[in-house]
Amino acid sequence: MHTILIIVFAPLVAALIAGLGNRFLGNVAAKSVTTGALLLSAGLSWPIFLGFIGGTESAEVVQVLKWVESGTLNFDWALRVDTLTAIMLVVINTVSALVHLYSWGYMEEDPDQPRFFAYLSLFTFAMLMLVTADNLVQMFFGWEGVGLASYLLIGFWFKKPSAGAAAIKAFVVNRVGDLGFMLGIFGTYLVFQTTSIPEILAAAPGMSGSTITFVGMRLYTMDILCILLFIGAMGKSAQLGLHTWLPDAMEGPTPVSALIHAATMVTAGVFMLCRLSPMFETAPTALTIVTIVGAATCFFAATIGTTQWDIKRVIAYSTCSQLGYMFFAAGVGAYGAAMFHLFTHAFFKALLFLGAGSVIHAMHHEQDMRYYGGLRKHIPFTFYAMLAGTLAITGLGVYHLGVGFAGFWSKDAILEVAYARHNGAGQFAFWAGAIAALLTSFYSWRLMFLTFWGKPRWIESEHIQHSVHKTPAEAGEDTTGGYHPHESPITMLIPLGLLTIGAIAAGQVFAPSFLDSAAFWNGSIFYNEDLIHAMHAVPYWVKYTALIVMLIGFAGAYVAYIAKPDIPAKFVATFGALHNFVYRKWYFDELYDAIFVKPAFWLGNKFWKLGDIGTIDRFGPNGIAWAVERSSVAAKSIQSGYVYTYALIMLLGLVAAVTFVLL
Amino acid sequence: MEGLPILSLMMLAPLAGAAACLFAGAAAARWIALGATLVTFVLGVVLWSNYQIGGPQWQFTEEANLFAGFQYKLGIDGIALMLIMLSVFLMPVCILASWESVQKRVGEYMAAFLFMEVLMIGTFAAQDLFLFYVFFEAGLIPMYLIIGVWGGDNRIYASYKFFLYTLFGSVLMLIAMFWMVAEAGTSDIPTLMQYSFPAGAQTWLWLAFFASFAVKVPMWPLHTWLPDAHVQAPTAGSVILAGVLLKLGGYGFIRFSLPMFPEASAQFAWLVFALSMIAVVYTSLVALVQTDMKKLIAYSSVAHMAIVTVGLFAFNVQGLEGAMIVMLSHGLVSGALFLCVGVIYDRLHTREIARYGGLAINMPYYALFFLLFTMASIGLPGTSGFVGEFLSLAGIYQTSSLVALICTTGIILGAAYMLYLYRRVAFGGQVNEDAAAMRDISAREWVMMAPIAAAVMWMGVYPESFLAPMRADIAVLDARLAAAAPAGDAKLAPGAPRAAAANAMPHHEGSETSSAKEGAH
Secondary structure: OOOOHHHHHHHHHHHHHHHHHHHHOOHHHHHHHHHHHHHHHHHHHHHHOOOOOOOOOOEEEEEEEEEEEEOEEEEEEEEEEHHHHHHHHHHHHHHHHHHHHHHHHHOOHHHHHHHHHHHHHHHHHHHHHHHOOHHHHHHHHHHHHHHHHHHHOOOOOOOOOOHHHHHHHHHHHHHHHHHHHHHHHHHHHHHHHHOEEEHHHHHHHOOOOOOEEEOOOOEEEHHHHHHHHHHHHHHHHOOOOOHHHHHHHHHHOHHHHHHHHHHHHHHHHHHHHHHHHHHHHOHHHHHHHHHHHHHHHHHHHHHHHHHOOOOHHHHHHHHHHHHHHHHHHOOOOHHHHHHHHHHHHHHHHHHHHHHHHHHHOOOOOOOEEEHHOOOOOOOOOOOOEEEEEEHHOOOOOOOOOOEEHHHHHHHHHHHHHHHHHOHHHHHHHHHHHHHHHHHHHHHHHHHHHHHOOOOHHHHOOHHHHHHHHHOHHHHHOOOOOOOOOOOOOOHHHHHHHHHEEEEEEHHHHHHHHHHHHHHHHHOOOOOHHHHHHHHHOHHHHHHHHHHHHHHHHHHHHHHHHHOOHHHHHHHHHHHHHHHHHHHHHHHHHHHHHHHHHHHHHHHHHHHHHHHHHHHHHOHHHHHHHHHHHHHHHHHHHHHHHHHHHHHHHHEEEEEEEEHHHHH | OOOOOOOHHHHHHHHHHHHHHOOOOOOHHHHHHHHHHHHHHHHHHHHHHHOOOOOOEEEEEEEEHHHHHEOOOOOOOOHHHHHHHHHHHHHHHHHHHHOOOOOOOOHHHHOOOOOOOOHHHHHHHOOOOHHHHHHHHOOOOHHHHHHHOOOOOOHHHHHHHHHHHHOOOOOOHHHHHHHHHHHHHEEEHHHHHOOOHHHHHHHHHHHHHHHHHHHHHOOOOOHHHHHHHHHHHOOHHHHHHHHHHHHHHHHHHHHHHHHHHHHHHHHOHHHHHHHHHHHHHHHHHHOOOOOEEEHHHHHHHHHHHHHHHHHHHOOOHHHHHHHHHHHHHHHHHHHHHHHHHHHHHHHHHOOHHHOOOOOHHHHHHHHHHHHHHHHOOOOOOEEEHHHHHHHHHHHHHOOOOOHHHHOOHHHHHHHHHHHHHHHHHHOOOOOOOOHHHOOOOOHHHHHHHHHHHHHHHHHHHHOOOHHHHHHHHHHHHHHHHOOOOOOOOOOOOOOOOOOOOOOOOOOOOOOEEEEHHHOOO
């Protein structure tokens, strides 16, 4: 029995048991079976990962079942395990197991717990199918499977209209990306006559000079294929243009945000690029686009993060921005660095989301940071966990000392490599990334200062008022309103603690493998040794850029939210238009609503009323009916409903005619 | 199995049941009908398990000379086998769906359904051109009756429209059939499938058959009978209409138009593509604005069937097999979606979407089934919908990337209108008290839905069971089409491969010559 079969299918079995058993099974049984399955999968994943680091594991493919055979288009259900998969296995299963555990506490009062845990496990299964795929179609299966789980979990509290709307938005926007992915698969099959990833990667360099027609355009084959596939990645990983669903996805319960919309699912696009990296390396134009889109996203999302008030939305935009780093790292050829950032990001971003969940839990479901303040002393464990997460995401670390938090190692490597790439796109990415790093530091510390420092502003919150049964006027001077935030239960604190370790140490421990070891990658990604050497050779000012901008961002946030708290209001008053533009998320939602959503409904109505009813029916059947009615004999029959008798007679007449002719 | 006329038996069982129903009381008629359809289904399973994959192309053949050279000749290939299985699988479900909702003239109603089953099996099994025509056209009569007698308030208009459209096409087809028999000297379908009609005649014959099949599919702009027919038909009528009757058009294309008129099919592929592309976008957008559940699903059927037609006219194996799987899948899934509508219609007697809401709260298992079929409808991988759509679109991509691009937008629009429907029915708060009081699905309804759900998953995870019987027949058809197949628009042209990877860097050990050594790592 292959271990990988257990790792992948245990969550599916658990999801089915919990989901179909539901009420009959009860909360505890459903929670135990799903959490148990995930602990099992996580426990089995780490030895595989460490085996690849130690060089004792080797890549293998386990065939499960034939899927489709149609002419030369064949693909099977199969599980591939290599270095790249092993990294994803530990990320997915570890974070998923911890999120399952965390949800014992977080969802304790929810009436629908079995369904929630079933969805979480189902998601994990789909994600595992995605990362173990040996062909593009199974990857697409996982891709859509996580989309379904995401849809279900965003809409978990389906009674809220906003949750239902956000769920649809996530699915449909992702489908726009999927359009690209599907066409990419079709094109790849057309060119290579296979969907098997290893076969495609082997054959891709040979096609790098060929050209093909796509929708009337004559293009380099590999460029158009990679661009189409990348559109798929943009949807799933919320890159600029197809990002609008991710902030709305925060309607889902916070553990979901941590697992799906931070650590795992949204990184699927990055994973895809790395999995197909030898293919993308044959497509220079596609890679330039990847670099520019990634760099633009990382800057764009970071600007929005600086203005949002909802704690989860800040972290959501932060995720979007960090994904941009991963993409431009891949775009300049540093797939190892992209995967490394994916790896460290999974720990610290899951930590930040779960920490935010702990704050929200403590603050009676309030998510607006304007009504937080001074929580440091009330929920100290959460505070220290989030502090570690913030230090990790902002990338605190010193090059010459060789120490730093997780984010320092990966983000610094990405900035260095973008600089070292020495081309236009790389330079753009370096500067966009550096500015985004400054903004990252600013919004992350802003979040920390607003939440944990300063005076309590709790009584302004309707949730808190609801809890303490007081209005702000009744509370008077006491801005806490007499509310007592409580630290979260132990089931929530254990995951925070473990992820804190990851956020502190994951970079330091694994940097040599991820960044510098061709042996570790063992051919599972395109490993560009020359580029890595160039990365290490960048000037010192580049190596210190990340630290410097981090300190500037920190100082800015300190001044604006601790030292002189009246500055933000003054800034908004002075630069109202700019602030509004950023605060309203660059008006993407309004734009899409105006050019896609409204016209779709308008057109649908016109096609229906003017096309079907007004034209086709009017001149077609109704026109004939009108003509028939004019000839009075038939009219009565039609209205009295015996038209089928005529049909029968006509038919029998025709049959008789046939017989007659054949005689 | 040698000598046992199983195809005739499969028609005889429901025929006998139909006769019995006419003279039975309401309760007895229900049980007779259920028994007869189950017997037929079991015979169908026997048929499938005795079908030899890789055996002769036509199996279970029966032949009897009737009067005047008119032949009773039956026989099936893998394509017909799958469509017969679809029909006999859905029939018992239809009877169960009508168990409580039909109270008027139960005996006649059941007889109409059973008679329709006879004719559907006959249509797929017929090997004589005129025998086919009789079954094909007569199959519509029970449908007129079902809509016209047991339908909704506006049933007369709907059945009239249904009749008018279908009659228009069939007259032209019949004339074409006469001409073909006169030209080829036989009405034997397998022989005609090998016959080469002159290219000039093919054009007219193709158009005459197209008139009939395009109405059945239905293709835009001949689709407007479908929403009305569905809205007025009782639940089981909708299930059969969407599940099997629409497939007659697709079956017609694959059995007649493509093999008998390959040159004309290639010549008119552009027309099929154009109408299908319009259908995907147009009817999907119309589906988005519907407020009546049945109309919404009816419009979605038009969009899905457009994927069938582009697949059929892609002139390659993937397109043909994909089109067949879409037909089977759509038969199951849209049938199941109409059942889902029927389940709540039986409780609240309205199809108005806004009258529901929050059903996931009081009807969780119903919501689960509805979700599964919704996901299958929008082609989620792992369900039957994906396999068909994927193969079909992969097929058309090889012929035209533009058609593939436009038709693939269906996956976005499909998700939009189906999830919007699901949200309004199952999600949200319980705004309507009567909807909130509805009970979850009964045991009878479980028995209706669960087998379809299982089949949908089976076809999604292991479609080989369904593809294998058809493989040889599709290969034969593909070979026959090969000569006429249009060239794809991709025009892949080789070029000298690039010397280095896109992100190749100068080698670090001083040698500044950019080298193509990335393969070494």
